[in-house]
Amino acid sequence: MNSADFKESVESVDGHCIVTTDVTDALQRILTDLKPQRIAISDDVRVRHLLHDVNPEVEELGVAPNAHDIFRFDVGITSAQAAIAETGTLVLDSASERHRLVSLVPPVHIAIVNASTICDTLSDALALLRKDKEISPAVTFITGPSRTADIELTLAIGVHGPQELYVIVDATG
Amino acid sequence: MKVAFFVTCLVDQMWSSIGVSSVEVLRRVGCEVEFDKRQTCCAQPAFNTGYLEEARQVARRFIQIFEESDADAIVSPSGSCTAMVHHYPQLFAGDPHWLPRAEAVAAKTHELSSFLIRVLKIEDVGASWNGRLTWHDACHGLRDLNIRNEPRTLIRNVRGAEFVEMDHADVCCGFGGTFSVKYPEISVAILDQKIDAIERANVHAVVSGDASCLMQIGGRLSRKGSKVRVMHLAELLAAG
């Protein structure tokens, strides 16, 4: 139920969303389509394993590259700690993963999120951030690819952040 | 029901037929109408321009005159002047002598269409008028007094009249009291949007609840040689 709503919301803000029981296969397909030369991934263990399984043919695979190196990558792959169904939002928590730059600088961001972590509403997600713990130094909500309408209010996708956003929802997770 | 009629200085001096029509309608629906000739202005011009002392002076006089009346209600053919009376408590905030008196007079003061519908519960005053017409929401009636459906209900019940909702009926006509002469170019630029909407509605008449808006709209229609006439709701309701 949540996954379907979430998918619909992500698509309504120009993101792609795949709900699957086979995340490896979904990622494989996306990467086959995109054919990136350089992939940056976060330091998340699961993302590393996934990349190992998919084993794409690339010139470079960087793990959480620093602010200097990150600019040369074509695709960034991270997981997300939670999501919001009503808005199609990913919740990235810096305490769990080094994904601040990988999710931001490359032109394509691919995020993997477990279906069980999808909240219904914005209110639920905000409550979750405060629950039983100190709030992390950087929490980022992401709803669709980067956009602007600063020139004649004409929508342009991908001005500073990613031009494309893929979300893979692990239905088993 | 006994009604003290508050004609407003603008209607009194510039557009007396609105006053005459209002009284006719009120009498037709069974009200006993009295008119105190000592009344002048509600103080809005001074209040809106920032001359609060002068505004208080004139407002106090209004309160004195109307609290002497034993009428059940004070009724006015203007949303704007009615709203001004409703602002009196704000003008006398912190004044223990005048605040309760201001509140009492404000509570009794009604704009014509809302008085007919909300107080008297009358939706059809038996008017008839042949032609297509549209309604312009005067800002203070709409936003200060929340009058939106009342005039539309009354208009829809006028026999022979075809009501057309124009685009952006609830957008200001650009009058704004002293604004219309302090910044006449901006006022007319705003007005032209209203004129365009009226012309697109393809009507014979535009009706509103405030003489000030009608002077603004009518002044531009006339300057442009338009055939559309402006009419106060009271004039429409008295017709036929």
Added chain:
Amino acid sequence: MNRLSSETFRENARAALADVQLRGALKNATSLFGERRKEAAASLPNWEELRTQARAIKDEALSHLDQYLEEFKRNAEGRGAVVHRARDAAEANAIITKLAIDRHAKIVVKSKSMTTEETHLNTALEAAGLQVVETDLGEYIIQLANETPSHIIAPAIHKTRRQVAELFTAELGMPPTDDVAQLTSTARATLRDRFASADVGISGVNFAVAETGTIVIIENEGNIRLTTSLPRIHLAVMGIEKVVPRFADLDVFLKLLPRSGTGQRLTTYQSFITGTKREATDEGPEELHIVLLDNGRSRMLAHPVTRQSLACIRCGACLNSCPVYQQIGGHAYGSVYPGPIGAVITPQLMGIEKSSQLPYASSLCGACRDVCPVKIDIPQLLLHLRGEIAPRQGSVAERVAFKIWARVMMSPALYRMSSVAGRIMQRVMPLSRAWTNGRDLRPIESRSFRDQWKDE
């Protein structure tokens, strides 16, 4: 730089009205924003309730502002941020400039911040030899054009794509194009270089949470994330009114702000930043400095009527709804904050002497009050300010006229006589000419209502 002044509002407005291209752009923008806001508000069944809640939260924060600011400072500093307090624009600019110079910064990237527009921070930083790059696309365009923002959330709303293309061709050497996507990608490529080499990132703040020391910044483009993630130092500048008591309060504001501003359910990015990173090897800046700016806000706070001005969350909805703004746009106001809210806060921030025309630049229609997500009674504030201005700064003729007016209205006999005089006056009064340039004037009738009155 061609900066207009509030003192010449009348002339600025006339020039704006004569600018056909500007008026076309304004019409498109304000009606589009207006419709989107309306749809977005209608999509939430409890919109009115949210507005009431938001205002109650702001009122609570404002009535104990010092306490909440102290709590915010304590919590932010507990997490490694440094909080500075600046009494005025000069002090804020001095603090920021010194921080940048002390760290040998050369390039500063900035994300959109109305507060730094208010302090004219860029001028101060440039005077200190720093290169300042605005990174919000709209702000970048107007920085290249050497102009000022004309709308709170869409700074370059007044420019056409052709004008932007000509600017990019002249300033960036881009081949001429009318394609917005291409213009956008040119800006992206140019600004990436700056992000890569910047030492300091300066951002604004939308909300500051007292109980956690968190600052929240919202956007669509991603430049705020880049500004606050890449450089070694992050400086955030905020007015003292941005503080909210609890983290949970964000829920209401994150629902109201994007819907009121652009009609979005949520903007693309919300960054919740709480202090600095925990480990040296973590991502993000090494230092976070937060500058709390007063600059006249304590004055607004002190008065029960003007206090509500500080509830503003800078969504821009009142601009889009205002019939005056719709016709003349933002530049004519000659102030950093334009439109209805600008006409209210500019005189309070800058002093009523220099902006006495602004509170009169309104027909008091009240459309702004209807759309305000925090229910600020802007017409009431405009009237309050007019009440301050008129007795002190009104022209002698106007003050005398209202004295006479009051005398006339106090006496039915004088009132009656003046209506006779009015028929003659109508032809000679300058007031009438201001009217009749665009409109015919309805002649005063030969018989007033009172002359026709008969008791039943």
